[in-house]
Amino acid sequence: MEVRDARKVFDPVHTDTFKWSYLLAPMTDSYATCMPELNLPSMQQTLLEYQAILENASVGILFTRDRKVLHCNPKFSEIFGWPHGELVGQPGFVFYLSPENYAEMGRIATPILASAELLDVEIPMCRKDGSIVFCHMRARAINPNNTAEGTIWIAEDISDKKTAQQALAEAHQELELRVQERTSELVKARQQLEVVIQSAPLSIYTRGLDSLTMSWNPAAERMFGWTKEEAIGEPLRTIPKDHESAFNKLHQRAVSGESIIQQDVVLQKRDGMLIDTSVTIAPLKDSEGILYGFVNIIADITERNAAKQKIEFLAYHDPLTGLPNRLLLQDRMQQAIAQADRQQKGLALMFLDLDNFKKINDSLGHATGDSFLKEVATRLKKCVRDTDTISRQGGDEFVIILGDLSGNDVTPPIMSKIMERLQDPFHTEGIELSTSVSIGVALYPDDGSDFETLSKKADMAMFRAKEAGRNTYRFFDEEMNTAATEHLVVRNGLRRALDRGEFMLHYQPQIDLASGTVIGAEALIRWNHPEFGLVPPGRFIPIAEDSGLIVPIGEWVIHEACRQAMEWKKAGLPELVLAVNLSAVQFKRSNVEHTVIQALSQSGLNPHFLELELTESILIQNVEQVLATVKRLKLLGLKISIDDFGTGYSSLSYLKRFDIDKLKIDQSFVRDLATDPDDGAIVRAIIQMARSLNLKTIAEGVETPAMLQQLSTFGCDEAQGYHFARPMPAAEFVRYLSGKDSKQSKG
Ligand code: C2E
Ligand code: MG
Ligand code: MG
Helix, strand or coil, rough: EEEEHHHCCCCCCCHHHHHHHHHHHHHHHHHHCHHHHHHHHHHHHHHHHHHHHHHHHHCEEEEEEEEEEEEEEEHHHHHCCCCCCCCCEHHHHHHHHCCCHHHHHHHHHHHHHHHHCEEEEEEEEEEECCCEEEEEEEECCCCCCHHCCCCCEEEEEHHHHHHHHHHHHHHHHHHHHHHHHHHHHHHHHHHHHHHHHHCCCCCCEEEEEEEEEEEEHHHHHHHHCCCCCHHCCCCCCCCCHHHHHHHHHHHHHCCCCCCEEEEEEEEEEECCCEEEEEEEEEECCCCCCCCCEEEEEEEHHHHHHHHHHHHHHHEEEEECCEEEHHHHHHHHHHHHHHHHHCCEEEEEEEEEEEEEHHHHHHCCCHHHHHHHHHHHHHHHHCCCCCCEEEEEEECCEEEEEEEEEEEEHHHHHHHHHHHHHHCCCCEEECCCCCCCEEEEEEEEEECCCCCHHHHHHHHHHHHHHHHCCCCCCCCCCCCHHHHHHHHHHHHHHHHHHCCCEEEEEEEEEEEECCCCCEEECCCCCCCCEEECCECCCHHHHHHHHHHHHHHHHHHHHHHHHHHHHHHHHHHHCCCCCCEECHHHHHHCCCHHHHHHHHHHHHCCCCCCHHHEEEHHHHHHHHHHHHHHHHHHHHHHCCCEEEEEEEECCCCHHHHHHHCCEEEEHHHHHCCCCCCCCHHHHHHHHHHHHHHHHHCCECCCCCCCCCHHHHHHCCCCCCCCCCCCCCEHHHHHHHHHHHHHHHHHHHH
């Protein structure tokens, strides 16, 4: 029950006029008879007016006396559901829901009414039929000093208002409840999110559009090394300088509307170390949808990438040696074939099988066997180019693809190299081991056009190598085998030739064209092979260069030439300059200067009588180093000439810098001198150029008088060739010289 503050409420009842009406009403008739002087007509008029007001009032009005209904207006009956007139005399409690309700009203109302205050309550009351009617009740005692005299009640049906109020209150309550729920949900969600961010193994940070870091979680601290305090409010430092533009592009995608962007990028740690990461970027928008920054979620995938790479590597490589496996070999073979076709070149597929691996493995154990195989792999790599493929097929079998072959004959030197490298002793765990290898070769395109065919043929060739006694190689093609066998025979024979004294020098005279006299001779090496007879240098010098044997052979040539020259001098022969050929490999790999000094001092030959023939290829490698060596050689008093001039790449400036004495015009120009005007022009140009540089010229390969004639016309200084004499053994050369002398003296 709600009690209102009476002072604040409008009080339509508490007026004198109303009191009058109330007091007068029951008495009207009696007064009219007893006191006719009271101007009854006007009073009656007033009463009627009040009567009308009461009858038509829109509020219920009730008069009670002794807690019973004295009188009420029709509205009151209507509100409480009583037929008008039946209420008079009814006790007050008929309006109340329960006796307790009635009693409580009494407790509240009595003191208020007694103190002349207005009772103002909103209370559910009872209709005649027992239903509830919500009323706003106001009441006042007619005489506060004696409340039993009567009370006037004004009743207003506020059921509708109450229902509306209640509905409003309920709605309000419901809303409040929902807001409460929602707030607690939000708080919970925020808490959960915070836990996730703080404990996530992923770096999570946010940055504003100004690139300044806004938040930075513990994982970011661990991943990148900057603490939260160092990171927040600072520009991002995780992006390496050269990756900035890539990263900005990702943000640009987020700006232009992509909601989630995922990409693998490289980021950097505080110490500068780079890490592979997977980055997820999402735009941050405020409640109005306006972008204000980005959230970055970052996973370190360095290890994952490494593992992935390792798995990929293992899928295509032999785990022991790290060499490509058969799968990758096949792929490389396809690529090599495609490339060979494009470049119109050949390639070789080589099958290698170690000859004694099983013995090593069985007697020394698998661990030794494994390290042995690894060493084999390392050595094989050193024998081929980086672009070639070496693969381990399992066990002691290896396969090599040699690409970019300009001819089939380029493979024997490589195979010889492989055989030699593998024969060099291995040292493992204090044991010295060595192995030999059997190699089978198939050539593309001659032996087949696909991997399967070629590998079958290479395998067959390898078995033939085994059958032939191992430690050798065999081509699938028989013709190739003959040539290759010769290569092997020469290579193996060269090793012994020096010790067995199978080398000799032949001498070819060099003629001064002005005087017609022999002024020198070129020393040309010959190999007196026990089986093949006299082998020309063209057949063994390249093999000697390839195997490194050129160094001791070259040393022998210099010593022998000096010795011979000195012998001739002692024998009283005319003084001649002896020219010795130097190979580029020899120049590169050995101390030529030392050899020359040794040979001169051992023989006692005056350096003026020794000439070194260098090729243009020597001059263009390691220029400064070669220049220094040549200068020192010249200081000794030697002569230097350039052999086969015109076929290489020497420039005029080199010729000047190297202080060369003589150019030997290559035979290829001399050969067609008389018939090919181009060659004539070249030879003439060489001679003129040499002259202007103060160099002498000698023509090689002069075979006919016509050539000689032409060279004389061009002003060539010297000549050498079959027209004068073929290269000949020393004894013959002496006879040649004495014969020439007798002819000259006769002439
Ligand atoms: P080269 O130094 O240009 O020697 C000249 C070659 O031409 C010699 O061949 C010689 O026999 C040949 N020849 C001389 N006159 C004529 C001719 O009128 N017509 C034709 N067609 N050929 C002629 P050889 O002796 O077979 O030597 C070939 C090459 O082997 C030499 O070319 C030289 O580069 C190299 N060589 C020879 N001896 C040695 C040596 O002791 N050490 C080194 N490193 N290389 C050598
Ligand atoms: Mg020569
Ligand atoms: Mg030459």
